Amino acid sequence: MTADRVIEIASLNKSFGDFQVLTNVDLNVSLGERIVICGPSGSGKSTLIRCVNGLEQYDSGSITVDGISLSEPGGVDRVRAEVGMVFQQFNLFPHLSVIDNLTLGPMKARGLSRKDAEAQAMEYLERVKIPEQARKRPRDLSGGQQQRVAIARSLCMKPKIMLFDEPTSALDPEMISEVLDVMVELARDGMTMLVVTHEMGFARKVADRMVFMDGGEIVETGTPAEVFEAPKTQRFKTFLDKILQH
Amino acid sequence: MTRFFKIWILLGACLFLAACSGDGTWGWYVIDPSTPAGQSNIWFLVGGFWATIQLSLIATVLSMTLGLLVALPGMSSNRWVRLPSRVYIEFVRAIPLLPMLFWVFYGLPVVMKSLGFPITIDAFWGAIITLAISDSAFTAEIYRSGIQSIPKGQTEAARTVGLTYSQTMRYVILPQAIRRILPPLANQFIYIVKMSAFASVIGMQELTRRANELVVTEYRPLEIYTLLILEYLVLVLIISFFVRWLERKMGSDENR
Numbered sequence: 001m002t003a004d005r006v007i008e009i010a011s012l013n014k015s016f017g018d019f020q021v022l023t024n025v026d027l028n029v030s031l032g033e034r035i036v037i038c039g040p041s042g043s044g045k046s047t048l049i050r051c052v053n054g055l056e057q058y059d060s061g062s063i064t065v066d067g068i069s070l071s072e073p074g075g076v077d078r079v080r081a082e083v084g085m086v087f088q089q090f091n092l093f094p095h096l097s098v099i100d101n102l103t104l105g106p107m108k109a110r111g112l113s114r115k116d117a118e119a120q121a122m123e124y125l126e127r128v129k130i131p132e133q134a135r136k137r138p139r140d141l142s143g144g145q146q147q148r149v150a151i152a153r154s155l156c157m158k159p160k161i162m163l164f165d166e167p168t169s170a171l172d173p174e175m176i177s178e179v180l181d182v183m184v185e186l187a188r189d190g191m192t193m194l195v196v197t198h199e200m201g202f203a204r205k206v207a208d209r210m211v212f213m214d215g216g217e218i219v220e221t222g223t224p225a226e227v228f229e230a231p232k233t234q235r236f237k238t239f240l241d242k243i244l245q246h
Numbered sequence: 247m248t249r250f251f252k253i254w255i256l257l258g259a260c261l262f263l264a265a266c267s268g269d270g271t272w273g274w275y276v277i278d279p280s281t282p283a284g285q286s287n288i289w290f291l292v293g294g295f296w297a298t299i300q301l302s303l304i305a306t307v308l309s310m311t312l313g314l315l316v317a318l319p320g321m322s323s324n325r326w327v328r329l330p331s332r333v334y335i336e337f338v339r340a341i342p343l344l345p346m347l348f349w350v351f352y353g354l355p356v357v358m359k360s361l362g363f364p365i366t367i368d369a370f371w372g373a374i375i376t377l378a379i380s381d382s383a384f385t386a387e388i389y390r391s392g393i394q395s396i397p398k399g400q401t402e403a404a405r406t407v408g409l410t411y412s413q414t415m416r417y418v419i420l421p422q423a424i425r426r427i428l429p430p431l432a433n434q435f436i437y438i439v440k441m442s443a444f445a446s447v448i449g450m451q452e453l454t455r456r457a458n459e460l461v462v463t464e465y466r467p468l469e470i471y472t473l474l475i476l477e478y479l480v481l482v483l484i485i486s487f488f489v490r491w492l493e494r495k496m497g498s499d500e501n502r
Contacts (some may be wrong), residue, residue: 055402055405055406077410080405080408081408083406084407085403085406087399087402087403091397091399091400092403093404093418093422094422095421095422104404104409104418105408108409108413109407109409109413153403154406154407156407157407157408
């Protein structure tokens with residue numbers, strides 16, 4: 001185990017009833033590394049990153065995040081404190097204003113005062129370029145704005161690692177880039193990121209490593225340059241041909 | 247509109263009944279407000295309001311608290327945590343109110359005494375305990391359906407920003423669920439108001455008991471029970487009105 005290795009996933013197995021979603025998945029992530037996970041739907045990529053912060057349980061294998069094993073008592077809570085997550089459906093709290101969405105975690109889980117939490121929230125809203133929306137309800141924002149609020153909400157917890165579960169899949173095409181821009185900036189700042197996405201342009205720009213999953217297994221990994229030039233497996237090649245043809 | 251409609255129906259019914267009084271089959275004199283005897287009878291009957299309201303309010307508050315305590319473990323992913331909640335709901339829901347009332351009022355003190363906790367249960371608390379327990383199985387199910395109607399992503403998002411289970415419930419899930427839970431809970435309140443009439447059989451001096459007692463002395467069941475029904479109607483209409491107002495205030499009548 002090297003010092004800068006923040007996520008270690010070893011021989012992870014999971015099944016939903018008879019259906020094996022993850023089969024012997026091994027993946028190590030170093031501090032500051034950006035990993036893009038892609039694959040056809042049902043390949044287990046979302047399930048994999050949801051296992052990392054304990055939203056899904058696994059049957060066997062091990063996950064260690066920043067030296068904390070998910071299986072140790074209280075491990076899940078400690079890991080969640082280090083890991084932020086952005087969902088496909090944003091999952092903002094609809095009954096709270098944007099700023100209250102951002103301050104809830106810091107105030108209740110970290111014990112920040114309202115004043116400090118709001119100051120910090122405004123800082124992150126500026127980073128995602130929507131400070132003027134702070135007092136609005138999520139439903140009054142566009143999808144792209146909502147997803148940026150969701151990113152800011154995660155950042156307010158000062159995570160070491162960010163997980164993105166298809167963050168642009170529920171967005172109208174013209175809003176995808178505003179969310180990706182925020183993610184690119186986050187990557188430039190050195191955030192460790194695990195991103196499940198089909199945005200290959202984004203992958204090319206920021207990914208240190210691409211992980212291709214199919215049928216619950218990691219089929220191929222490599223740098224974007226390697227895999228886009230010459231995918232080693234036929235399955236990855238077929239997949240790339242399908243999503244890149246238009 | 248519908249509220250005015252209800253009031254007109256009510257007035258019409260009163261007039262019809264009053265009109266019947268002339269032919270000798272009705273004896274409205276027992277509750278005629280223009281005579282001293284009628285007045286004192288009316289005051290006696292109306293005097294049950296406070297007890298009925300007290301019973302219903304306390305029982306509803308207890309039922310809502312108990313229901314939540316039963317509902318929360320009922321939604322656990324752990325089967326063994328879920329089990330007691332399911333058993334409680336199925337068991338309580340299966341017992342008719344009246345037998346439960348008898349059991350609580352006559353039986354529970356004996357059970358408690360044999361366990362070394364001698365307590366006395368008067369009619370008031372006997373009725374409240376029974377109404378609250380009996381109703382809690384239904385409120386528990388209302389909470390469950392309301393909470394489960396909130397998308398799972400809300401819980402996941404709350405947990406990933408570091409909230410504990412109880413913080414997630416308190417700050418994220420319940421504030422959203424309450425608008426969906428409120429209308430059916432209000433229904434339960436009205437249900438309790440009506441079921442509180444059963445307290446009369448163990449001697450609780452509420453609306454129905456008062457009417458029964460007057461019937462025994464005056465022997466005019468038709469008129470007295472008619473007034474009794476109108477008393478409940480007024481009470482329920484007032485509650486309905488209040489609930490509509492509360493729903494509007496909390497936005498339960500909106501789609502979101």
